[in-house]
Amino acid sequence: MKKIIILLIMLSSIFAKAQDGLLSLLEVDNEPMYISSTFKGKKVVNGQSVEILSKGVLQFQIQHRFGPLLGQNYFYNLFGLDNSQIRLGFDYGIKDWMSVGVGRSSALKTIDASAKIRLKRQSKGSKEFPFTLVTNSAIYIKQYRWSETKEETFEVSNQLSFVHQLLIARKINRDLSVQISPTFVHYNLVNDTEKNDRISLGFGARQKLTNRISVNAEYFIQIKEKMNNDVLSFGFDIETGGHVFQLHLSNSPAMIEPAFIHETTGDWGQGDIYFGFNISRVFTIKEKN
Amino acid sequence: MVRQIISICLFLICFSVNAQQYLAKDGTISFFSKAPAEDISAINNKVSAVYDAKTKALAFQLNIIDFIFPKSLMQEHFNENYMESDIFPTSTFVGKVVSHKNGVANVEGKLTIHGEANTISVAGDLQVNDNVASISAVKFSVKLKDYKIKIPRIVMYNIAEEIEIKVNIEMKKQ
Numbered sequence: 001m002k003k004i005i006i007l008l009i010m011l012s013s014i015f016a017k018a019q020d021g022l023l024s025l026l027e028v029d030n031e032p033m034y035i036s037s038t039f040k041g042k043k044v045v046n047g048q049s050v051e052i053l054s055k056g057v058l059q060f061q062i063q064h065r066f067g068p069l070l071g072q073n074y075f076y077n078l079f080g081l082d083n084s085q086i087r088l089g090f091d092y093g094i095k096d097w098m099s100v101g102v103g104r105s106s107a108l109k110t111i112d113a114s115a116k117i118r119l120k121r122q123s124k125g126s127k128e129f130p131f132t133l134v135t136n137s138a139i140y141i142k143q144y145r146w147s148e149t150k151e152e153t154f155e156v157s158n159q160l161s162f163v164h165q166l167l168i169a170r171k172i173n174r175d176l177s178v179q180i181s182p183t184f185v186h187y188n189l190v191n192d193t194e195k196n197d198r199i200s201l202g203f204g205a206r207q208k209l210t211n212r213i214s215v216n217a218e219y220f221i222q223i224k225e226k227m228n229n230d231v232l233s234f235g236f237d238i239e240t241g242g243h244v245f246q247l248h249l250s251n252s253p254a255m256i257e258p259a260f261i262h263e264t265t266g267d268w269g270q271g272d273i274y275f276g277f278n279i280s281r282v283f284t285i286k287e288k289n
Numbered sequence: 290m291v292r293q294i295i296s297i298c299l300f301l302i303c304f305s306v307n308a309q310q311y312l313a314k315d316g317t318i319s320f321f322s323k324a325p326a327e328d329i330s331a332i333n334n335k336v337s338a339v340y341d342a343k344t345k346a347l348a349f350q351l352n353i354i355d356f357i358f359p360k361s362l363m364q365e366h367f368n369e370n371y372m373e374s375d376i377f378p379t380s381t382f383v384g385k386v387v388s389h390k391n392g393v394a395n396v397e398g399k400l401t402i403h404g405e406a407n408t409i410s411v412a413g414d415l416q417v418n419d420n421v422a423s424i425s426a427v428k429f430s431v432k433l434k435d436y437k438i439k440i441p442r443i444v445m446y447n448i449a450e451e452i453e454i455k456v457n458i459e460m461k462k463q
Contacts, residue, residue, distance in 0.1 A: 022348040023383060026337040033354065033378075037369045054361035096361075174375050211370045242362065287359040 032127035038171045039179075041244045041280065042091065042099075042116075044204035045218040045233040046252065046260045047181060050134040050169040052116050053093035056286030061089040061103070065253040065276035068266070080275060087255040092285075105255050112256055114138035122171060136165040140256055158189040163257040165202075175214075179204040183220070185258050199224040200261050212239045216248075220261045231264045246278040309343040311422035316458030318351060322449040329363065329448065331356040338458045340422045345386040347396055349458075352379055371438050377404045384409075392416055402436040413456065420462050427456035 039049035042059065053059055067083030068074065077083060089103030089112075097118040104111045119133040142159040149156075162185070169179035181202030190196055200222045208214045216235035222228075233250035251266035252259070253274040266272030316336035322329045336351045353374035358364035368374040384398015394415035399406045413427030430451045433440065440448050 022339050022341060022346050023350060023381060026339055026348060026350040037365055057361060174373075241366070282362055284360045284362070288357060288361065 031125060032123045033125040035122040035124070035132070035171050038122070038132055038169050038177045039204075039206050039216075040214055040237045040239050041246055041278065043246070043278065044179060044206065044216050045235040045246070045248045046231065046250060046255060047183075047202050047204065047218055047220065047257065048114075048116065048134075048136045048165065048167060049204065050118070050132045050167045050179060052097065052118050052134065053091055053099040053282070055093045055096045056284060056288070057093045058283045058285050059089075059091045059280050060283070061087075061091065061278060061280040063087040063089070063255050063276065063278045065250075065255060065274055067253070067274070068271070069249070069273040069275055070271040085253065085255075103256075105259075108254065108256065108259060109143040110140050110256055110259075111143060112138050112140045122169075130170060132167075132169045132171075134167040134169075136163070136167060138163045138257060140258060160188045161258045162186045165257075169204075175208040177206050181220075183257065183261060185262060187258065194227060195225040197225070198222065198227075198262050202261075206237070213237065216246075222262060227262060229264045229267055231260050232268060242282055244278075244280045246280075248276055248278075249273050250276065309341055310463045311340045311342065311417070311460035312463050313338045313458050313460040316349070316424075316456070316460075318349070318454065318456050318458075320356075320452050320454045322452045324449050329358075331358045331364070331367065333357070336456075336458060338424070338460055340417075340424075340460055342417055342422065345389075347382075347384050347386060347398070349382040349456075350379055351381075353377065371440075372403055377402075382409075386415065389415060400431070402431070403438050405436040407431075407435050421459055422462075423459040425457050429454055 039051050041049060042051045042053065043049055063086065065085050067077055067080030069079050074080070085105065085107035087103050087105040089101055091099050091101035093099045099116050101114045102112065114136065116134055116136045119135065120129055120131070122132045123129050140161045144154070144159060148154055163183065165181050165183045167179060167181050169177060171177045181204065183200045183202055185198040185200070187196050200220050202218065202220045204216065204218045206214045206216045214237045216237060218233045218235070220231050222230055229251060231250060231252045233248055233252070235246050235248035238245040251268050251272050251274070252264040253276070254260040254263065266274065314337050315334060316338045317332065317334050318336050319330065319332040333351050333356045335355045336349060338349045340347050353372045354368055356364070356367065358367065380402045382398055382400045384396050386394045387397050388395045392414055393412060395410065395412050397408065397410045400409045409429065411427060411429045414425045416423045430453050432451050434450065
C-alpha cells in the first residue's frame with residue numbers, strides 16, 4: 001500500500017512536470033522593479049516634479065502666464081490674455097539620473113540655471129523603497145544693463161538668488177501620485193525689513209483621469225519669514241506623444257521658484273487668478289543602443 | 290531490495306524527463322513597426338525560454354519593462370499607455386511543436402500579451418542537438434486589436450495596427 005502511494009506521488013509529480021510545469025521553470029529573476037512616470041511633466045504646475053529627463057534627451061519648454069482672469073477691465077484685457085509673460089527654457093539629460101537646464105523669464109528679466117539629481121527611485125520587488133528622492137538646485141540672476149554696472153552701488157552678487165529643494169514623491173497607485181518639497185530660498189539682496197533666507201514646504205499631487213490626461217494641484221506654504229501670500233495652483237496635463245501641454249490656474253503669475261513661492265501677492269478669494277500654460281517638447285539627441 | 294530498485298528507476302525517470310529540457314534566460318525578442326511619422330522598434334534580451342524535446346512543448350516568458358527602445362520617451366509611453374506593464378508585467382507563450390522537418394518547425398500555442406491570450410501558429414528554424422536547442426528566423430505579426438492595445442487618435446506617432454515580431458533564442462540542455 002505504502003509503495004503504491006509513493007509510486008502514485010512520484011508519477012503524479014512527473015506528470016505535473018510534463019504537463020503544465022514548463023512555464024514554472026521560467027521564473028523570471030526577481031529584480032527590483034523601478035516605478036516610473038510618477039508625474040507627466042518635469043513640473044507639477046509651477047514647481048519641479050521628481051521627473052528627470054532621460055540621458056540624451058533635450059526638452060524645450062515654452063511657458064506663458066497671463067494677466068488676472070477677473071478684476072478690473074477683465075473684458076477689456078480679454079481675461080488677462082493681453083498681458084502675457086513668457087519663460088523659455090531648455091533642459092537636457094546628462095545622465096538618466098541628472099539633468100541641467102537654463103531659462104529666461106520675460107517679466108522679471110531673470111535668467112535661471114538649474115540642476116536636478118535623482119538620489120533614489122521608488123521601487124518594488126526584491127529591493128523595495130517607498131519614495132523617489134530628487135534634489136533640485138537653481139541660481140537666478142536678474143539681467144542688468146551695461147550702464148547700470150557703472151553705478152557706484154551696483155554689485156553683480158546683488159542680482160542673485162538661489163533655491164535648493166528636496167523633492168520626495170510617491171506614486172501611490174497608477175493614477176495618484178503625491179509629492180512633498182521642502183524648499184530653501186536665499187536672496188542675496190533684500191529690503192531692511194526682510195530676511196535673506198526663507199523656508200517653505202511644497203505639496204503636489206496628480207490624479208490621472210485617462211492614460212493621457214491628469215489633473216494636478218500644488219501648494220507652497222511659507223514656514224519661515226512669510227512675507228506674502230502662499231501660492232495655490234491647479235493644473236491640467238495633456239500628453240500627446242512628444243508633447244506635454246499643461247494648462248493651469250494660479251494666484252501667482254510667476255514662473256521661477258523665489259517669485260512664486262515668496263513674492264505672490266494674488267489672493268484666490270479676491271479673484272486674483274492667473275491663467276497660464278506650459279508646452280514642452282522633447283527631442284532625442286542621443287539614442288540608446 | 291525490490292523497493293530500492295523501483296525507487297532508483299523512478300528517480301532515473303525523473304532525471305531523464307529533466308534531461309530532455311533545454312533552458313535559456315537570455316533569449317532575444319524584438320519588434321518593429323513601420324509608421325509614416327516614425328519607425329518604432331524595441332529589443333528584449335532577457336527572454337526566458339524552455340523546450341522539452343520529449344513532449345515537444347515550448348514556452349517563453351518575458352518582462353514587458355525589459356524592452357529597450359532607442360528613445361526613452363517611447364519606452365515610457367509603451368509601458369505606461371499601451372502595454373500597461375504595471376497591470377500586465379509579463380508576456381508568455383505556451384505551445385507545442387506540431388511538425389519538425391528539415392530544421393523548420395511549426396509551432397502552435399497560446400500567446401498572452403496585455404492580459405489577452407490568442408492562439409497563434411508560427412514557423413521558424415529549430416535546431417536541436419545534444420547540448421543546445423536554438424530557435425531562429427522566426428518572424429510573425431500580431432494585430433494590436435487582438436490584444437486590446439488601444440491607440441488613441443491624438444497621439445503623434447502613427448502606430449501601425451500590426452507589429453512584426455522576431456525571435457532568436459539559444460537554449461542549453463539542463
